[in-house]
Amino acid sequence: MRRRIVAGNWKMNNNLSDSTTLLEDLKTQDFKDENVEVFVAPSYTNLALAGTLLKDSAIKVAAQNMHQNDGGAFTGEVSATMLKSVDVSTVILGHSERRAYFNETDSLLAEKVNAALKNDMQVIFCFGEELEDRKSEAHFKVVEDQLKNGLFHIEKEVWKNIILAYEPVWAIGTGETASPEQAQEMHAYVRNTIKATYGEEIAADVSILYGGSVKPANASEIFAKPDVDGGLIGGAALDATSFAAIANAF
Numbered sequence: 390m391r392r393r394i395v396a397g398n399w400k401m402n403n404n405l406s407d408s409t410t411l412l413e414d415l416k417t418q419d420f421k422d423e424n425v426e427v428f429v430a431p432s433y434t435n436l437a438l439a440g441t442l443l444k445d446s447a448i449k450v451a452a453q454n455m456h457q458n459d460g461g462a463f464t465g466e467v468s469a470t471m472l473k474s475v476d477v478s479t480v481i482l483g484h485s486e487r488r489a490y491f492n493e494t495d496s497l498l499a500e501k502v503n504a505a506l507k508n509d510m511q512v513i514f515c516f517g518e519e520l521e522d523r524k525s526e527a528h529f530k531v532v533e534d535q536l537k538n539g540l541f542h543i544e545k546e547v548w549k550n551i552i553l554a555y556e557p558v559w560a561i562g563t564g565e566t567a568s569p570e571q572a573q574e575m576h577a578y579v580r581n582t583i584k585a586t587y588g589e590e591i592a593a594d595v596s597i598l599y600g601g602s603v604k605p606a607n608a609s610e611i612f613a614k615p616d617v618d619g620g621l622i623g624g625a626a627l628d629a630t631s632f633a634a635i636a637n638a639f
């Protein structure tokens with residue numbers, strides 16, 4: 390069944406003390422609709438802390454990345470099994486910052502998706518075009534290629550573990566949001582692309598989040614669109630009141 394989801398990507402922000410404060414603040418917020426699933430994605434060093442502090446809360450914890458191997462000589466990396474050992478079973482993969490600054494290609498992401506699914510993890514799979522792509526009207530093709538090359542090798546049965554996040558790169562951290570119509574247009578396109586490959590039921594059931602400068606002031610008109618099932622939130626997730634307001638904006 391399609392779920393409504395708001396996930397906060399903290400990126401490389403918040404040390405132990407900042408994270409403690411933000412997590413405690415989040416626990417005091419009134420998340421009004423229990424059918425809206427809420428995730429926070431702190432950095433690796435704060436995942437276990439988040440799990441402990443949010444133990445009695447409905448807020449779930451996700452990781453921002455993971456390595457495609459289960460273990461071994463990969464200095465500086467963190468595996469799915471390590472994440473699972475601190476009770477993290479959701480991971481964001483394919484964020485545009487990972488693609489741009491850490492050379493994460495579609496084929497690497499396909500491996501990461503496989504590793505996550507093999508370890509029974511849920512994946513928040515990000516994709517989205519750059520400004521140039523939109524200007525040259527290549528945005529649908531770019532998105533379709535990202536999905537086909539990074540994700541469409543998976544079996545039908547595991548789609549229940551996939552959440553999609555459309556994040557136009559030009560809207561991330563820029564203050565410039567896609568209009569609700571632009572978001573809807575792309576989400577509908579993505580759903581149709583999934584339908585063509587995997588069928589009606591999977592297309593109808595998958596949650597597609599929008600990400601890119603979502604704020605309390607613009608969340609409700611974006612979330613009101615029929616193919617937008619929530620948001621992946623960066624900057625506004627660093628403030629508990631703003632984040633809760635976004636989660637309450639359905």
Ligand code: PEP
Nearest residue numbers: 561562600601602623624
């Ligand atoms: C993000 O990093 O996924 C994001 C959407 O950031 P922001 O909300 O700050 O644009």
